[in-house]
Amino acid sequence: MSPDTERVLGQIDRGEMWCGPDAARAIAARHEKAYGAVFGRPAAEDIDAARADALAPITGDGVE
Template structure:
């Protein structure tokens, strides 16, 4: 194991770094609150698919 890996794993074990899915969700929620959505949400249902052509 590299020295950097050992250092980072130690930081995670000691609670100095918060990582994983829960941390990602919390950071995303905070960014959403501060800056709004990264991807605009559609305001209406998308148009139905075009027909395949004559049958």
């Protein structure tokens, strides 16, 4: 294992970091409480359109 892997696994073992499905649910619940039900949006019908919408604020005009 790399030193980084050993460090992260040690943090998990010591309880310094929380990971896994329960952690993901807790984080999602906190975000939903703070920002609204953004996780309940319908899935994108067209992945290319969804990607362009996501990149538009970064590129200024979407992806060509």
